[in-house]
Amino acid sequence: MKLVDASFLIDYARGDDAAIAYLAAHDTEEIGAPTIVLSELYRGLMITQEMTQAEAMSKYEWVQPVPFTNETAAEAAEIYVTLRADGELINKSDIYIAGTARSLGVPLVVDDTHFAAIEDLKTDTYRR
Template identity: 30%
Template sequence: MRRGLLDTDMLSYYLKGVPQVVDRAREYLAQFGVLEFSVVSYYEVRRGLEWAAAYRKVAEFEAFVDMCIVWDLDRVAAQEAAQISQALRVRGELIEEADILIAGTARARGLVVITHNVRHFRRIEGLEVEDWLAEG
């Protein structure tokens, strides 16, 4: 197992208590001690909670976030994301901007992207992808 960046979908599955994801997260935590995700995923989850007016869950989410590493989108990550976007554009395989920013953050930090959305992320050269919901 390598250090990884949880994509928004996997972060949501973890927060919802999906057993297979929670089990894999326990294994990950035993090895690395902390979960990591992008500020982009933070935004996407927080936005969903705000839209749902789930204020108790917002407080729970913030308490959870305090125990995690939330990677900012810094200059190096933004440069990686721009290069990813260009490579995908040239091949006619663009994906959502949020996914590009998450991938740029992971690539800049040398992290695996942990996602169930492997179809999008596997298009990105130089990016390792892991799916905690995959069989096996």
């Protein structure tokens, strides 16, 4: 499994060549998204596209929802504490997303370089 960040799913929906090519190259792998990411996407679609909740959810039904659990919460807390001590805090939602990926030991597909500050987080960049 690979977890994707909101930027990937937004780029894919917009027809971005890099996101489309990445997904095509990994078409045999399960693609998941933390439920925090899906919440961000649904909210955006409901506001900007005036979609209903059901319409927004159906747009990404090919993505496996990955829940925020007690284990991912603990992992996110550890990431926060480390980044805070290092003076490298990032957006809290991104910490929760990174905690989800790191707790599962799966790569997070991103276009953001700030995830590099997180130790032991596997990332895969879809833009080369």
